[in-house]
Each structure stands twice: as structure tokens, then as C-alpha cells.
Amino acid sequence: MIIWAHGLWGNPNGSKVTAIRDSGIKINSPDFNNMELGERVEVLDNLVSNEDVTLVGSSYGGLACALVAQKYPENVNGMLLLAPALHLPESPNDKPEELVAPTNFPITIIHSFTDEIVPISASKDYIKRSGNNLRLIEVKDSHVLENSFTLIISELNKLITKKTLLL
Secondary structure (H helix, E strand, O other): OEEEEOOOOOOOOOHHHHHHHHOOOOOEOOOOOOOOHHHHHHHHHHHHOOOOEEEEEEOHHHHHHHHHHHHOHHHEEEEEEEOOOOOOOEOOEOOHHHOOOOOOOOEEEEEEOOOOOOOHHHHHHHHHHHOOOEEEEEEOOOOOOOOOHHHHHHHHHHHHHHHHHHO
């Protein structure tokens, strides 16, 4: 299963997840509207703890995905983070400097170096703490990454293909 976690101002049928669906990828997109980070993590916990998944998260949703992946690394096949807000000190991410990526699956981060909402340093710091299984793709775009949909779909397809090849 592929799970989409939208950002704080996103929704389960936003432009990025719609573009992913339109490309032919089946994706589960829970509604996280009006939820604090802890509630989002709880919803993802329930999905991830029961089966193998690929996580895709945007901004605040990327932070929720990173937290859940850290908790259930054995159930995650891959993760795509889009301008993830990994630097936010909010429960259950009280100490962002301790958030570290698991090493047992591939992780790709797409982040704009011109992002004015979540600084690209949030992704770079996460990578420094985490090791070599992460790949950062820097783009010139807004925080929403509306000019990077083709890249997002391509990178998600690569994660799905890697998972299939490993089976």
C-alpha cells in the first residue's frame, strides 16, 4: 500500500496526490485536516503497523511520515518526502535533532532551495544525522512544489519499482 500524508494546508484530494493518482498510481490518502501532529502520527501508526507500506508525505505530512517510519522501519518499503517540516519541535517530535531516518529502505527527499516556508536546511540536517540511504533532490520551486509534479511521480515510481524488484 502507498500512503499519502498531506501537509498542514493540504487535503486528501490536493493537487499533488491528484497528479499521482492521475498517473495511474493507487494511493491511500487519509484526511488529516484539523489534526495535530500527534493525531496524524496515530492515524499513520494504525495503517503502517498492520502491513508493508510506501510512505509519501508533504511538509507537515512528511514530518508525520518520518516519525512513523522511525517507529515501524520493518513495515516501510520506501519513503518520499516533499519539503518535509522535519525541524518543527512539536509533540511527538519534541527533539527534532533526534529524528533519524531508518537505514533499511530507500528514502528520497525533494525540496526547493527557494522554499520560504520550510527551509531546505531541515532536510539537509536530517540527512546529515541519518546516513547514506537518503537522497536529496534540490529544485527551484515553491514550498508546494507545483512545478515538480513530474519529478515527484517519477521518484515515486522508482521507489515502487525498487520494492517490486526486491520481492
